[in-house]
Amino acid sequence: MxxxxxxxxxxxxxxxxxxxxxxxxxxxxxxxxxxxxxxxxxxxxxxxxxxxxxxxxxxxPFSRSAVNYNAGCKTAASNIVMSIAVMLTLLFLTPLFHYTPLVVLSAIIVSAMLGLIDYQAAIHLWKIDKFDFLVCFSAYIGVVFGSVEIGLVLAVAISVLRVLLFIARPRTFVLGNIPNSSAYRNVEHYPNAHHVPGILILEIDAPIYFANASYLRERITRWINEEEEKIKGAGSTSLQYVIVDMTAVANIDTSGISMLEEFKKTVDRKGLQLVLVNPGSEVTKKLNKSKFLDEIGHKWVYVTVEEAVGVCSSFMLHTQKANPMKDESEG
Structure with a gap:
């Protein structure tokens, strides 16, 4: 059974x-x-x-469908005609086909299949996305040297592997302000986008799961270290705020929340303030239940990057104005 x-x-x-x-x-x-x-x-x-x-x-089946297609069949009625022909052949013509070499039957199928190979589509895939071409080529090799089942398994397995790689290595960007606008974009794609003094703006472009939590923590920490070294070399305003744009974070699990908690501790040790931007409804619910938003403070969660930058800049300006007054009073 x-x-x-x-x-x-x-x-x-x-x-x-x-x-x-x-x-x-x-x-x-x-x-x-x-x-x-x-x-x-x-x-x-x-x-x-x-x-x-x-x-x-x-x-x-692919082979029979190919023969049907090349024969010029247009509707499902062709299956009825084909089934009647097969029935008559089995009942009355089987002795005539008894000595027909299998290679002859194979030639019919191969000739029908050759017309279905789209070389231009394969070249198009190669030019646009090498990984898509790999999926296509693997399926082709599996079908030609194995069976349709093997080709499907290879294509699905490679596609799943690709998805897992994307999840395990999500994209993170440093955002900068486009001159004369309130837009913040990836500084690699927009070279004219400039950094906001004292503020590091990062964007996470994927859900945060156990598979990518460690990678994200290491990647974001590396961004902070690189930014601090760059500031020291330039002698500009020290880094005070780290803004994380979570607009593209559709979901988060407990490992992701633990990563944020550990990252918050790292930021605190460096004397920086963590700011979140636009976490989704599902993400916000989980962050609330885990008390993470209470740890960073609800006042440090904003809807847009522009709003977060404005508030952080105001705090920095207020701090810069307060420090000289404090120095004068001490003197």
Missing amino acids: STAIKTGLITGIIALAEGIAVGRSFAMFKNYHIDGNKEMIAIGTMNIFGSLTSCYLTTG
Whole structure:
């Protein structure tokens, strides 16, 4: 029983994946839309009724679909004609095909498949995104030298690996102010964006999970150290505030919250003030429940970077004005 369930699950998943993948491939050629949900319902219903009559597992095989496509078939009625032809062949023409070499049948399939290879699309992928080309090429190699199932597994595995890499190594940016505007953008993309004296503005462009929490802490700490060294070398206003733009942080887990707590301690040891900008509703709920917002103070959470910079600049200006008065009173 367990073997039957295991086999059924594996073959069902492969059949669905193959059928939907083949459907989308041909949809690109004919420029029409494929609904994955409807495809799954159709394949599932077809196999339920087929199982009542001892049919083989039914899906949308790539080779037969390619032959059908190259034969000029336009509608689903072609399947009815094909099924009748197969039935008549099995009943009356089987002896005639008994001695037909398999290489002849293979040649029919190969000739149909060659027309489906889009070299220009592969070149386009190579020019735009090398990783996408790797996924495409891996699927191609898997199908050619293995089977459709192997090709699908390779493509899905590499795609999942890519997602994990993006999650584990999220992008972080240093933001600067665009001259004559209130916009703050990545200083690497906008060379004319200038740093705000005494303030380091960082942006996290991904959810914060256990997989990337350590990396983010190390990366942000490195940004702070580099900024402090740069300020010492230039002899400008010392770093006093670290603003973290969390607009793109859609979610955070307990490891991410622990990372923020450790980062807060690091910032405190350096005598800096941590400021958060626009954490999402889900992130804010979790930060509230963990009491992290109470630790940094709700007054240090702002909606926009512009607002946060304005408040921090006002505090620095007030401090600079207060210190000379204090020195004079002491003198």
